Amino acid sequence: MAKISTICWLAFGAALALGTPSVHAQPAGNAPIKIGELNSYARQAAFTVPYRNGWQLALDEINAKGGVLGRKIEIVSREDGATTGDATRVAEELVTREGAVLLFGSFLSNVGVAMADFANQKKIVYIAAEPLTDAITMAQGNRYTFRIRPNNTMQVGMLVDQAKASGAKRWAIVAPNYEYGQSAAEVFKRLIKERVPGAEVVAEQYPALGKIEAGATVSALEQAKPDGIFNVLFGPDLTQFVREGNTRGLFEDKTVLSLLTGEPEWLLPLKDEVPEGWIVTGYPWDEITDPKHKAFVDAYRAKFKDTPRLGSLLGYMVLYMIRDTIERAGSTDTDALIKALTDAKFDTVIGPVSMRGIDHQATMGAWVGKLALKGATGGMTDWKYFDGTSFMPTEAEVKAVRKD
Structure with missing residues (x-):
């Protein structure tokens, strides 16, 4: 009798094991597929609110067409407080509670x-x-993490390529003193020396994020007498830096490479103080003529009565890529999602984008051009879209730093 009971319990356990979904898979049926989203909506609203508008537009479109796998998508969105502690706490709640x-x-x-x-x-x-x-897809990269935007190596590489013909050799760096700014500065120092013979970095300034002392920063850069400046500032820090630099003539007769400054989020607040001639990465949304992109712009403007930002485009793209991933996976099982994302190809509103398998970095590119004053505000001129594929870290570079 004991043997029979043991056999029954083993059989019951095996049945349970076979019937139990994998980690994070939701039960099948008509219940919505829950996706967790977190962002710095309070402290970085200039980018994140348009970004939220973008994924909300995509969500409405996807659900109006029946969702995915016969189920609607539900996004549970939370504020991450712009801190690592708050973000991980919120993420835990999204996974375990939601x-x-x-x-x-x-x-x-x-x-x-x-x-x-x-x-x-x-x-x-x-x-x-x-x-x-x-770090997100390199030193800290792992099996579960994927990135959509071109990383620092990719975007800085695009800018450095544009600087070759300038003749600038003496470079100064100004960047916010946290992970993004430090990472971008290190990439620039490596690439400018590799690609521009004789180039040297003669000054580096790292003001605290959101707390720049523009006068002191500009003064320090002036004293170094650079003929080129690499800028990584954004938001209010950028506005103050540009205003002080314009007043003191810092940018005159200098080549300026500026990461992200052509994005409407950071360009619009500059108004007529736009530093013309800066070489930037950005988003000239109003000049992109591709029909798919134009349809996105028209839908966004109709819904929100506003013009899109780079964040808007990114939010829209990301949710459609998630939709496509779940559809290919055929379920919400974690392993199936990873398999569906790895080396996947997506047809997006800016063209084909792939997710490289070795580092989970997408091939999304960036628009590179020069800043110009257009009426009362700034925009990009002489711009070109650079596909990210040619600027990605090499396979050898990835393998040298990734631990997975």
């Missing part, structure tokens, strides 16, 4: 690194939408 099958979002790079570590520990897919530090 039952999210995957996570996406975050803005600041240090938060993105913390989220990558969280994903690895909790074995849940995390898609980094905005953070740019190389």
Whole structure:
């Protein structure tokens, strides 16, 4: 009798094991598929609010067409406080309390690194939408973490290529003193010396994020007498730096490479103080003529009565890529999602984008051009879209730093 009971319990346990879904998979049926999203909506609203508008537009479109796998998508969105501690706490709540099958979002790079570590520990897919530090897909990269935007190596590489013909040799760096700024500065120092013979970095300034003392920063750069400046500042720090630099003539007769400054989020607040001639990465949304992109712009403007930002485009793209991933996976099982994302090809509103398998870095590119004053505000001129594929870290570079 004991033997029969043991056999029955073993059979029952085996049946349970076979019937139990994998980690983070939601029960099938008509219940919505829950996806967790977190971001710095309070402290970085200039980028994150348009980004939220973008994924909300995509969500409405997807659900109006029946969702995915016959189920609607539900996004449970939370504020991450722009700190690593708050972000991981919120992420834990999204997974354990809300039952999210995957996570996406975050803005600041240090938060993105913390989220990558969280994903690895909790074995849940995390898609980094905005953070740019190389660490997310390089040194801190892992099986569960994927990134959409071109990383620092890719975007800085695009800018450095544009600087070759300038003749500038003496370079100064100004960057916010946290993960993103430090990462971008290190990439620039490496690439400028590799690609521009004789180039040297003669000054480096790292003001605290959101707390720049523009006068002191500009003065320090002036004293170094550079003929080129690499700028990584954004938001209010950028506005103050530009205003002080314009007043003191810092940018005259200098080549300026500026990461992200052509994005409407950071360009619009400059108004008529736009420093013309800066070589920037950005988003000239109003001049992109591709029909798919134009349809996105028209839908966004109709819904929100506003023009899109780079964040808007990114939020829209990310959710459609998530939709496509779940559809290909055929379920919300974590292993199936990872398999569906790895080396996947996506047809996006800016063209084909692939997710490279060796580092989970997408091939999304960036628009590179020069700043110009257009009426009362600034815009980009002489711009070109650079596909990210040619600027990605090499396979050898990836293998040298990744631990997985």
